[in-house]
Amino acid sequence: MEFVLIAIAILVVALIAGVGLLVGKGRRTTRLDDDALPGTTLTRPRPPAPVEQPRPSGSTASGLGLPPETAEAPPVDLPPAEAEPDLVFETPPPSAGRLVRLRSRLARSQSSLGRGLLTVLAREKLTEDDWEEVEETLLAADVGIGATTQIVERLRTQSMVLATASGADLRELLVRELTAVLGPDMDRTLGVTRHEGRPGVVLVVGVNGAGKTTTVGKIARALVGDGKSVVLGAADTFRAAAADQLETWGERVGVLTVRGREGGDPASVAFEAVRTGVEGEVDAVLVDTAGRLHTKSGLMDELGKVKRVVEKQSPVTEVLLVLDATTGQNGVVQARVFTEAVTVTGVVLTKLDGTAKGGIVVRVQQELGIPVKLVGLGEGPDDLAPFEPRAFAEALVGGAD
Numbered sequence: 001m002e003f004v005l006i007a008i009a010i011l012v013v014a015l016i017a018g019v020g021l022l023v024g025k026g027r028r029t030t031r032l033d034d035d036a037l038p039g040t041t042l043t044r045p046r047p048p049a050p051v052e053q054p055r056p057s058g059s060t061a062s063g064l065g066l067p068p069e070t071a072e073a074p075p076v077d078l079p080p081a082e083a084e085p086d087l088v089f090e091t092p093p094p095s096a097g098r099l100v101r102l103r104s105r106l107a108r109s110q111s112s113l114g115r116g117l118l119t120v121l122a123r124e125k126l127t128e129d130d131w132e133e134v135e136e137t138l139l140a141a142d143v144g145i146g147a148t149t150q151i152v153e154r155l156r157t158q159s160m161v162l163a164t165a166s167g168a169d170l171r172e173l174l175v176r177e178l179t180a181v182l183g184p185d186m187d188r189t190l191g192v193t194r195h196e197g198r199p200g201v202v203l204v205v206g207v208n209g210a211g212k213t214t215t216v217g218k219i220a221r222a223l224v225g226d227g228k229s230v231v232l233g234a235a236d237t238f239r240a241a242a243a244d245q246l247e248t249w250g251e252r253v254g255v256l257t258v259r260g261r262e263g264g265d266p267a268s269v270a271f272e273a274v275r276t277g278v279e280g281e282v283d284a285v286l287v288d289t290a291g292r293l294h295t296k297s298g299l300m301d302e303l304g305k306v307k308r309v310v311e312k313q314s315p316v317t318e319v320l321l322v323l324d325a326t327t328g329q330n331g332v333v334q335a336r337v338f339t340e341a342v343t344v345t346g347v348v349l350t351k352l353d354g355t356a357k358g359g360i361v362v363r364v365q366q367e368l369g370i371p372v373k374l375v376g377l378g379e380g381p382d383d384l385a386p387f388e389p390r391a392f393a394e395a396l397v398g399g400a401d
């Protein structure tokens, strides 16, 4: 018995030393964890990008999680990577300014909301029927009753101005009113920066098919594009394909993915990912979780456990709820339940490219008090943008170019 215990102890020490050594050496390796599938790979973290990415001057949203005053990425002391001739990493574009680049993806919301409103407001003398049309247009775009009333009232007080306004003035006025209901003062900084010697830890949650895994992959790319180092945790142990998918996202940009056995304990994978991130001194650890129905209390409790276990390693700095923008009111209901389980700190609205209801951003924020931090605007690897109220309002109204 004693012999077995000693053997296990030696094995554990050897495994820990092995992981440290191999990750430190920056090699691809087999995961040394008895919870892992044989042959599961760890892809080494990418060393910090030496190239400074250009940022638009005067931009308030300077990129994912980088507050304007700390826009310079701190140097990260990762070990030098060894050359692996068969590995070629993609270099994703930085995150700043993406919303402007992707604005045409909001075409469906744009034509039904922005152009619809501009058409009515441009009429010579606005009648009660016209105001009703404005209201209906806003409600149809899922702006929500509270914000709709606010916008209509504010526009009505400016009827005199509207009557004589040029097309450009009208557009500006509408952009201003939409921006005002999009929570321009909300803090949208992502918790993806190192703090007190520890990485930012992001837990990504949501119902099945909302776009969690895709979003984790896209965030990883954007962070790499911003010159940050990342570790991914595939805590969706329910579906092996989800871990494969995540690993592929990571491999393309040279970030490490920690995964476990299919059906294994998601909390232990998340713990392991964060431990690896702490030891590797990376900027951020992004943990993907399995899709779960908000109506299943057991699954929601499991999420609470994942967070508690992770926090034995390092505080969770961001809990992102991924909501499918096409689900309307149901998204708001989901958000309420998720936030009871894990205190959601930010929302990612995905599939905004596939809906005419871009106003859902307003509703989610007003009804939940949680900022929308990122928006998904397509299935492409870089179709994710930091949310910026003014740029979003401009994109919705359209017609500037």
Ligand SMILES: Nc1nc2c(ncn2[C@@H]2O[C@H](COP(=O)(O)OP(=O)(O)OP(=O)(O)O)[C@@H](O)[C@H]2O)c(=O)[nH]1
Pocket: 206, 207, 208, 209, 210, 211, 212, 213, 214, 215, 236, 239, 242, 290, 291, 292, 349, 350, 351, 352, 353, 354, 375, 376, 377, 378, 379, 383
């Ligand atoms: N059009 C569009 N499709 C998206 C967007 N984000 C994700 N998707 C698609 O949504 C589908 C589901 O994405 P996943 O990332 O697998 O969703 P998930 O939430 O991880 O799913 P589960 O693991 O089953 O819970 C995929 O086909 C994605 O390409 C987006 O912003 N726009």
